[in-house]
Amino acid sequence: MEIKGIEEMTREELIELVSSLNKELEGTNKDLELYKGWKNQEEEARILAEKKIVAAKAFFEVV
Numbered sequence: 691m692e693i694k695g696i697e698e699m700t701r702e703e704l705i706e707l708v709s710s711l712n713k714e715l716e717g718t719n720k721d722l723e724l725y726k727g728w729k730n731q732e733e734e735a736r737i738l739a740e741k742k743i744v745a746a747k748a749f750f751e752v753v
Contacts, residue, residue: 699707 694703696704
């Protein structure tokens, strides 16, 4: 495909470009949501692990 400036593009080419960019943006947003989910799960797991460590330390201090 020949590379043109926006000024040189036809209406149909601009519509195709915008459609392509929208699809790419949708894919990027899905990836972002997935990565945010992973980040949140990691954060929750880290907090839980820290709580377990504190509980284990308290238990061993009592024993």
